[in-house]
Amino acid sequence: MSLKFRIPAGEKIVVNGAVLTNSSSKAMHFSLENDASIMRERDILLPENAETPLQNVYLFIQLMYIEPGSHEDHHKSFQDAAQIAFLSTTDNDERNLVFEVVGLVGEKNYYAALKLLQKHFKATLPPAEESAG
Incomplete structure (x- = not known):
């Protein structure tokens, strides 16, 4: 079963150590199909x-x-x-x-x-x- 995400415009997420930025002006929807470590920008402590x-x-x-x-x-x-x-x-x-x-x-x-x-x-x-x- 996949994990579905909605990432607002401009928000970053980290997937297995890689930082991904939604650089579009619209929310991005995606599904994670396998095991991965994922964190939303709002949960990351600098x-x-x-x-x-x-x-x-x-x-x-x-x-x-x-x-x-x-x-x-x-x-x-x-x-x-x-x-x-x-x-x-x-x-x-x-x-x-x-x-x-x-x-x-x-x-x-x-x-x-x-x-x-x-x-x-x-x-x-x-x-x-x-x-x-």
């Missing part, structure tokens, strides 16, 4: 925007997901970031989140780990930022 320990965890999972050729380097950085994120908080919910994310990464389920962190980030946004995003 290194300069990773400001918290959990955002650093997200960044390195994202890199493992979209750059599998550099997995070993990214995995080591992920391990360091996860340790820092765990040690930087005393909040049990955040510590449990780090444990869950580490488990998903151990299973190579990067997509689920990213979605879990996205859900956490959205839940912890102040109300004004949540409605703007």
Whole structure:
């Protein structure tokens, strides 16, 4: 079964590490017919925007997901970031989140780990930022 996407004009996506830009003035529709790592521009965290320990965890999972050729380097950085994120908080919910994310990464389920962190980030946004995003 294929995965169908609609990419608005000007938006970028990453497919297996390749950046694709919809350069037309109209939305692009396409179907992904096989397994691939895909991220929409709005879900990509740029290194300069990773400001918290959990955002650093997200960044390195994202890199493992979209750059599998550099997995070993990214995995080591992920391990360091996860340790820092765990040690930087005393909040049990955040510590449990780090444990869950580490488990998903151990299973190579990067997509689920990213979605879990996205859900956490959205839940912890102040109300004004949540409605703007």
